[in-house]
Amino acid sequence: MNQQKTFPHSSVGTEVGAAPLRIAVGVLTYRRLDGIAKLLDVMTRQIRHPDRPYHLTMVIVDNDAAGSAKDTVEGFDQTGAYNLIYVIESNQGIPFATARWIQPPGTDLFCFLDDDEWPVDGWLDAMLETREKNRADCVYGPVQPVYPENPPEYFIKARVFERKKNKDGQRIGYAASNNVMFDYPLIRSWNLRFEEKMRFTGGTDYLFFNQAIRRGMQVFWADKALVYDIVPANRMTWKWVLQRQYRLGNTFAVSEVLHGNLKRRAYRAVYGATRVILGLAMLPAILISPYWGMRALTHVLRGAGMVNGILGHAYQEYKPNAAH
Structure with a gap:
């Protein structure tokens, strides 16, 4: 059964004479208690600029039907730093869980973070500053990997877990849900949802x-809005890395099919076939x-993932107990 619980707080950080923005930060979690605890703790320390006041609500969607994160989340209901909403969505899958994000009335901006990430203390204000300077509909920021002890040296040198970076304030043509803020009424006006067929x-x-x-949404890069991302040891294997590369290409193609x-x-x-040919030509470089x-x-x-996706193969990386 789905559950929802809301914990009110006093309006910390509200400045007289300004109209505070109403910001919600959505986090989807699944049995990562340490991760969600760290994230909620860090969010109590967000720096607030007097010229950019806001009301903050953390919206936690637990995709575990057993509600395993409930006690951890409720431990932060008296911090006073934000409103806190906790929801259980028993139907597994990212599209179903994201559909359960409950926005407070009048939400102006919505953010996504992952439950294995945590932002710097100036994260939210950096997002707001970039939005203000560029009149941005959407702001996207950098994600820096945090490796386990004694990680395989090859993967570090290969920079396989590092993500693309851009110039601060640069307009870009992409975004993802790991470190983003967007105009919530604009997205609502387009009735966009995460695709359930994926x-x-x-x-x-x-x-x-x-x-x-x-549809015309303008996305800008906020270089100071840094988020750290934990790279588990079990991802630092050739099998995981190669499957992930295939899956990324495959989902691009599946998106086009749909x-x-x-x-x-x-x-x-x-484009996919061209990348295969180029990669094969470059492959001897792996030796040096x-x-x-x-x-x-x-x-x-x-x-290869793109070509197979266009031909009808949808790689089910997140299917429970799936044999890939």
């Missing part, structure tokens, strides 16, 4: 923001350079 494939956030950008036209699907198929070797493998696997 329940276990991943990539629903890519499609969500891609659809918004096609919501693209014939021209876009043809482009994705040709971890970085260029991984770039070659990325081209091959993402390209």
Whole structure:
């Protein structure tokens, strides 16, 4: 059964004479108690600029039917730093869980963070500053990997877990749900939702923001809005890394199958095939350079994922107990 609980707080950080924005931060969690505890703790220390006041609500959606995060989340109901909403969504899958995010009335801005991440103390204000300077509809920020002790040296040198960075204030053509803020009424006006047909494939956030950008949403990069992301030891294996590269390419193609036209699907198929050919040509680099070797493998696997996705294969990375 779905459950919802709201914990009110006093309006900390509200400045007289200004109209505080109403900001909600949505976090989907599934049996990561330490991660959600760290995130909620860090969010109590967000720096507030007097010129950018806001009311903050943390919205936690627990995708575990047993409600395993309930006690952990309730431990933060008296911090006074934010309103706190806890919801259980027993129907597993990212699209179903995101549909359960409950926004307080009048929400102006909505943010996504992951339950294995935590932001710097100036994160939210940096997002607001970039939004203000650029009149942005959406703001996206950097995610820095945090490795376990004694990680495999090859993957560090290959920079396989590092994400693309941009110039502060630069307009970009993409966003994802791991460190983002967007105009909530604008998204509501377009009636955009995470695609339920991609329940276990991943990539629903890519499609969500891609659809918004096609409709005209302007996305800007906030370099100071840094978020740290834990890289578990069990992800630092060749099997996981190569499957993830294939899955990324596959979800791009599946998105086009579901919501693209014939021209876009043809482009994705040709682009994928080209990446496979390029990657195979670069593959000998794996013997001398971890970085260029991984770039070659990325081209091959993402390209193969795209081609197979266009041909009808949807890789179910997140399906429970699935044998990939």
